[in-house]
Amino acid sequence: MSASRRSLHPWLLSRWVIVPAVLLMLVFGWNVNVAMNATGEVRGQVVDATGQPVPNATVQLFERSFVVNTEKQRATTGPDGRFRFEGNASHAVQLQAEAPGIGKSERRTLRLLFRAQDADLPEPLVLNP
Amino acid sequence: MQRGFPWARHAVLVVVSALMLLPFYWVLKTAITDENIYAYPPRLLPQDPHPYNFVDVWYLIPFPRYLLNSIIVSVLAVVGNVVLNAMAAYALTQNFRAKKLVILLLLSCMLIPFQATIIPAYLITARIGLLNTYLGLALPLISTIVCIFIYKSAFEAVPRSLVEAARMDGLSEWRIIAHVLLPLSRPAIATNVILAFIWSWNSFMWPLIITRDADMQTLPLGLARFLSYMEDTTGALYAFVCLVLAPGILVFLMAQSAFIRGLTHGATKG
Numbered sequence: 001m002s003a004s005r006r007s008l009h010p011w012l013l014s015r016w017v018i019v020p021a022v023l024l025m026l027v028f029g030w031n032v033n034v035a036m037n038a039t040g041e042v043r044g045q046v047v048d049a050t051g052q053p054v055p056n057a058t059v060q061l062f063e064r065s066f067v068v069n070t071e072k073q074r075a076t077t078g079p080d081g082r083f084r085f086e087g088n089a090s091h092a093v094q095l096q097a098e099a100p101g102i103g104k105s106e107r108r109t110l111r112l113l114f115r116a117q118d119a120d121l122p123e124p125l126v127l128n129p
Numbered sequence: 130m131q132r133g134f135p136w137a138r139h140a141v142l143v144v145v146s147a148l149m150l151l152p153f154y155w156v157l158k159t160a161i162t163d164e165n166i167y168a169y170p171p172r173l174l175p176q177d178p179h180p181y182n183f184v185d186v187w188y189l190i191p192f193p194r195y196l197l198n199s200i201i202v203s204v205l206a207v208v209g210n211v212v213l214n215a216m217a218a219y220a221l222t223q224n225f226r227a228k229k230l231v232i233l234l235l236l237s238c239m240l241i242p243f244q245a246t247i248i249p250a251y252l253i254t255a256r257i258g259l260l261n262t263y264l265g266l267a268l269p270l271i272s273t274i275v276c277i278f279i280y281k282s283a284f285e286a287v288p289r290s291l292v293e294a295a296r297m298d299g300l301s302e303w304r305i306i307a308h309v310l311l312p313l314s315r316p317a318i319a320t321n322v323i324l325a326f327i328w329s330w331n332s333f334m335w336p337l338i339i340t341r342d343a344d345m346q347t348l349p350l351g352l353a354r355f356l357s358y359m360e361d362t363t364g365a366l367y368a369f370v371c372l373v374l375a376p377g378i379l380v381f382l383m384a385q386s387a388f389i390r391g392l393t394h395g396a397t398k399g
Contacts, residue, residue, distance in 0.1 A: 015383050016383065019379070019383060065189075091184050091185070091187075091188045092181070092184075092185065111179075111181040111184065112184070113180065113181075113184060114184065115188060
């Protein structure tokens with residue numbers, strides 16, 4: 001038994017064991033992180049040119065494919081100008097807001113680290129006349 | 130000069146190494162940015178690096194499937210080379226009639242380019258029903274002549290008396306290979322592993338010919354497909370290149386010292 005233990009250690013310390021083991025642990029850790037954060041929620045805020053929140057603005061979510069961006073969802077902002085999408089299944093989306101009488105925002109691209117990542121838009125969508 | 134100024138030798142080697150690594154660095158830099166590779170003046174350091182090009186590659190095409198296919202084919206090729214080449218090399222270290230003719234035949238086969246043998250190889254693969262299969266993909270690289278001779282050189286360096294002693298102890302020929310020759314030929318094994326892995330990993334034409342389904346394609350074919358879709362996004366393309374290169378570089382780094390010993394084994398003998 002002790003002889004087999006002695007012969008086991010050099011194999012365990014071999015780079016052919018350590019490197020794949022480290023890679024497997026990294027992959028496992030990454031997948032745990034993905035599983036915990038893949039809710040598909042995309043949140044953000046819409047403001048006007050003066051920086052005031054815009055309620056009842058319509059926000060469109062476009063999903064990116066190879067060459068086209070297809071509209072997948074629409075949401076309406078709340079009293080604080082905030083919006084939330086659920087069930088986003090893409091890793092790269094575009095967001096655009098519009099409010100009658102106020103204007104339209106530029107289309108903002110939001111790239112995610114994995115599909116359906118729980119994400120907040122870092123800066124609000126600004127409506128311009 | 131070499132003894133008096135070792136720093137000068139090292140400085141030259143560092144500069145040469147940096148020059149050789151520069152294209153790899155440039156590929157990686159472009160992959161983690163969206164910079165135009167033709168921008169002038171070129172920037173040495175990446176600006177606003179991000180990993181999103183790698184994410185695009187992973188999701189926009191079935192990259193995990195291509196990766197799995199490439200790994201399976203490469204593992205088959207590596208195992209085939211390590212086992213079959215050892216058997217062939219052991220046979221070539223024995224004395225038998227027409228041995229020189231066999232060696233001459235093997236060496237002359239190395240002169241024939243693979244492209245010239247593609248049609249018969251395809252017909253044979255089709256006849257045995259291995260088109261569009263992993264084994265069919267790995268078949269042309271499952272035993273390579275160069276690697277047979279690397280093994281042969283390593284086996285010939287093992288003292289003959291050792292093999293004779295093993296034979297007198299009652300070991301069969303198979304066990305002599307497995308328990309005497311292979312443990313003493315680790316550099317040759319590493320060389321076989323690296324060469325077989327890199328050749329099968331980079332193989333393009335053979336998989337292109339014998340695969341029918343997109344699900345059976347390997348990474349080089351995926352790269353060509355990706356290029357046709359994403360011709361205007363250099364960053365994503367270079368990210369794909371990085372992901373294709375990484376396993377080969379990793380395997381090489383893990384086995385480089387044994388690989389170099391294996392390649393120089395015959396050169397320094399005698």
